[in-house]
Amino acid sequence: MLLEAPFTEDRIRALRVGQEVEITGLVYTGRDAVHKYLHEGGKPPVDLRDSIIYHCGPVVVKEKGRWVVKAAGPTTSIREEPYQGPLMEQYGIRGVIGKGGMGPKTLEYCQKVGAVYLHAIGGAAQVLAERVVAVEGVHMMEEFGSPEAIWEFRVERFPAVVTMDAHGQSLHRDVLAASQDALRQLG
Amino acid sequence: MDAKTLEAQLLELIRRTSTRLPGDVVRAIEKGWRREAKGSIAKSALRTVLDNIELARDKSQPMCQDTGTIICYADLPAWCDEPTFMKAYERAVVKATKVGYLRQNSVDSITGKNSGDNLGPGNPAFHLHQTRQKSLTCRMMLKGGGCENVGAQYSLPRADLGAGRDLAGVRTCILDAVVQAQGKGCGPGILGVCIGGDRGSGYLASKEEFFRELDDTNEDPRLAKLEKRIVKEANSLGIGPMGFGGATTLLGCKITHRNRVPASFFVSVSYMCWAFRRDGFRLSESGKVTRWLYD
Incomplete structure (x- = not known):
């Protein structure tokens, strides 16, 4: 199903674990350095209300004066577990695109503030880069370097799977528990 | 072989490693895709993976944006000493970074500053050995974080x-x-x-x-x-x-x-990861690739 901007609370709360979505609108990249910076009280250079954050450190090069995205798949999200939930609440972030899933603290905040975790296919940097139709800006490039900067990506039909929803469900929690059971049975 | 030729061949090795997966890996992923249940998220994920492999190869762009730690193994014959090889490989890495085959991926662990060209203490990771063979063999892998x-x-x-x-x-x-x-x-x-x-x-x-x-x-x-x-x-x-x-x-x-x-x-x-980027070649003294090791 299509998930189009604006990413309002209603639209986000309607999503359920297991749904495959295609995202259209503006998303902001942000990974380790950005999350640490915001957590320590740094001011966000963009308005994050009803936004989607993309855990991604893209390969972007300048060709003939404009930015061209060469590769843009998700990075591992769990590193942002200490920061993500509180930042969702403080700035009204409605969605996080990443890979590998996040933990109980983020899940709790998803429920509390009305947010979801959207799992993109890790490593699929070309398929996903094709869905970035424009680079609308870049922030904090000097401080954090290109992979860690905040890139404004205009995406169209960007594919992801809802793996944590605003109703307390997490595919990651379920698969972990089921695989631990299966391992015990193997002995 | 002059330094320029060696550098150009190593740049081609890096390009291939970053943008193509070896045949044995692609076959294993295809087998997995056939095995997964119709309509499952698993099957659709592997479809995306297979599409990505094709797209990266066709566009000659990185398989994954995390182009990883650059790990280089080489067997060096008498006609190529270690400093010559390392210099050529490093120059190839800098070029590959500039054109986007590699991401800027080398970060100072004390200051957090990105070197911007993939060079720095321990980067790339060289494992060099002498050989009595006539040709130079270089294998490399890009291993994501x-x-x-x-x-x-x-x-x-x-x-x-x-x-x-x-x-x-x-x-x-x-x-x-x-x-x-x-x-x-x-x-x-x-x-x-x-x-x-x-x-x-x-x-x-x-x-x-x-x-x-x-x-x-x-x-x-x-x-x-x-x-x-x-x-x-x-x-x-x-x-x-x-x-x-x-x-x-x-x-x-x-x-x-x-x-x-x-x-x-x-x-x-x-x-x-599934984006298992490894490649390698054998290079003759005249600068010709005599064999790709993982087609």
């Missing part, structure tokens, strides 16, 4: 896992590593394992197993049997591609061993 982070090293015995100092204990550790990794290492993954050695040599040997092709058979029948068993059992755990659930958790498991001191018994497990 997501999969590197889910690697694990066990010191046996481990009472909490019920793992003793024998092959049964080794199996327990490896399967534990698979469950701990879930989808975080961009599965379906490939394991490189070393039994024994010290903490450093064990991890290094576990990574060198990634230079084996997925469909080869271990020369040691005991390890060949264990490799097969691990893949089968891991795929019964239901973790699946990306940890979405499904039947394809591992594409392969390669195990080697090193002697150890009596007091130590390490099991070192390295995890490679």
